[in-house]
Amino acid sequence: MRVSRxxxxxTTVTRAVADGSAPAARPRHVAHPRSGSRRAxxxxxxxxAVLSLGACGDSAPDLDGRSYTSTEVRGHDLVAGSxxxxxxxxxxxxxxxxxxxxxxxxxxxxxxLDVAEPMASTMMACEDDLAAQDQWLSSFLTxxxxxxxxxxxxxxGDASSGMTLTAKQ
Numbered sequence: 001m002r003v004s005r006x007x008x009x010x011t012t013v014t015r016a017v018a019d020g021s022a023p024a025a026r027p028r029h030v031a032h033p034r035s036g037s038r039r040a041x042x043x044x045x046x047x048x049a050v051l052s053l054g055a056c057g058d059s060a061p062d063l064d065g066r067s068y069t070s071t072e073v074r075g076h077d078l079v080a081g082s083x084x085x086x087x088x089x090x091x092x093x094x095x096x097x098x099x100x101x102x103x104x105x106x107x108x109x110x111x112x113l114d115v116a117e118p119m120a121s122t123m124m125a126c127e128d129d130l131a132a133q134d135q136w137l138s139s140f141l142t143x144x145x146x147x148x149x150x151x152x153x154x155x156x157g158d159a160s161s162g163m164t165l166t167a168k169q
Contacts, residue, residue, distance in 0.1 A: 060109035061149035063088035068154045068165035075161030076136050079129045084137060084163060086154070095119070097137040099126035104142075113147040113156060 070084035078084070082098030093106040093115055104119040119138050126134065145157040152167035 060107075061147070063108055063149065063154070065089055067168040069168055070163050070165050072164040074157065074159065074163065076133075076140075079133050082130065082133065084165065085168075086165060093141065095137055095141060097130070097133045099130040100124050100134045102134065102138055102141075108147055111147055112144050113141065114144050115141045117142045 065088070067085060067087040070078070073084065079098055085096045087094040088106070088108065091105055091107070092103055093113075094101060094103040096102070100122045102119040102121040104116050106113060106115045108114070119142065121134065121138070140157070140161070140163075145162060146155075148155045154165045154167070156162050156165070
């Protein structure tokens with residue numbers, strides 16, 4: 001028996017030749033006695049890693065293609081009769097607070113909504129209070145508010161400054 005450079009033992013197996021001449025020798029690989037258990041451990045490790053990643057709580061919520069309407073706003077009084085509507089699609093957010101529609105690129109992973117500044121906006125001739133509300137909403141969304149989704153409820157911000165929204169059906 002000889003040992004290869006990878007320390008895996010090999011043996012020489014002989015074949016009988018029909019005419020009686022000297023037998024031919026050829027090396028044959030013999031598996032290392034622990035190679036099967038090593039492979040099993042690697043497979044088990046890969047399965048555990050995949051399952052662990054699937055159980056992470058910081059995975060991005062599935063907001064893509066969904067729209068939400070405000071049910072509560074904290075830290076700002078909405079203009080009477082107005083609501084905030086947010087729509088998420090293809091890595092972008094669209095927002096409306098009663099007059100102009102704003103939009104921009106956004107990510108929503110790791111428990112934070114990150115909206116790129118400045119947000120693009122339509123330029124409607126709004127009443128002053130609605131124009132101020134648009135400015136407030138743009139500033140709030142680009143401040144990287146905390147984000148939490150539970151069922152059909154989206155919560156942005158914290159107890160003193162934020163909003164709670166419900167998915168539109």
